[in-house]
Amino acid sequence: MSVYRDAAVVLGSYKFGEADRVVVLLTQNYGKVRAVAKGIRKTKSSIGARLEPMSHVDVSLRTGRDLDTIDQVRLIEPLQVLRSDFDRLRQGLSMVEAVNKITPDREPVPHLFEVLTRALHFLNQQSSPLLLASFFWRLISLEGGTPQLDECVDCNERENLCYFDVQQGGVHCGACRSGVPISESAIEILRWILGGRMNEALALEESIPVHEVNRLAMEAMEAHLERRLKSLGVFDRHL
Numbered sequence: 001m002s003v004y005r006d007a008a009v010v011l012g013s014y015k016f017g018e019a020d021r022v023v024v025l026l027t028q029n030y031g032k033v034r035a036v037a038k039g040i041r042k043t044k045s046s047i048g049a050r051l052e053p054m055s056h057v058d059v060s061l062r063t064g065r066d067l068d069t070i071d072q073v074r075l076i077e078p079l080q081v082l083r084s085d086f087d088r089l090r091q092g093l094s095m096v097e098a099v100n101k102i103t104p105d106r107e108p109v110p111h112l113f114e115v116l117t118r119a120l121h122f123l124n125q126q127s128s129p130l131l132l133a134s135f136f137w138r139l140i141s142l143e144g145g146t147p148q149l150d151e152c153v154d155c156n157e158r159e160n161l162c163y164f165d166v167q168q169g170g171v172h173c174g175a176c177r178s179g180v181p182i183s184e185s186a187i188e189i190l191r192w193i194l195g196g197r198m199n200e201a202l203a204l205e206e207s208i209p210v211h212e213v214n215r216l217a218m219e220a221m222e223a224h225l226e227r228r229l230k231s232l233g234v235f236d237r238h239l
């Protein structure tokens with residue numbers, strides 16, 4: 001048995017045996033790891049509070065045959081504001097849930113870890129009508145699904161782009177029309193999110209284009225999750 005230590009974000013947990021829980025962690029260097037927190041359900045131990053979903057922790061783990069065991073946990077960043085605001089809490093939980101669903105065990109995903117910790121940190125400090133949508137677009141993009149925004153998916157036309165097709169992953173011109181109508185401003189916001197101008201996107205207030213980007217993000221994430229689960233071939237009952 002060996003002991004290792006890493007930074008991690010808690011993605012979720014489920015009951016295990018009489019008094020334990022298996023905590024699903026996205027670690028910075030080892031990817032998604034499932035580890036047993038022993039006795040966590042029996043005592044009113046403070047370790048339980050540190051292992052709530054979304055917690056950003058520094059964790060010591062002991063390797064086991066099937067599951068690792070959690071030795072020690074230290075909170076890196078308490079997310080008090082996030083946890084006390086219902087809407088932000090909902091957004092944060094949607095983020096960790098999506099990450100949990102698309103990430104296979106034990107496959108290092110350091111970029112995803114960084115995007116997730118940044119998003120949770122941002123959400124704890126301030127709110128933005130585009131944070132969850134931006135996070136979903138980044139997530140899809142990290143997985144190789146960056147939408148095509150500069151030319152029509154079908155005919156490569158670069159003008160009159162006014163439809164977005166989630167299944168095909170990109171914009172369509174007025175002639176090829178497929179998917180749902182999208183405004184020029186919404187396409188521009190998508191370019192900001194995916195093209196390194198995230199801060200500008202996050203500073204936007206509620207508006208119709210912002211709403212369009214949000215709605216498309218939810219749809220795109222759903223389609224992506226479906227594809228991902230199909231490609232994994234199995235549905236994990238612990239998701």
Ligand SMILES: [Zn+2]
Nearest residue numbers: 152155173176
């Ligand atoms: Zn076209």
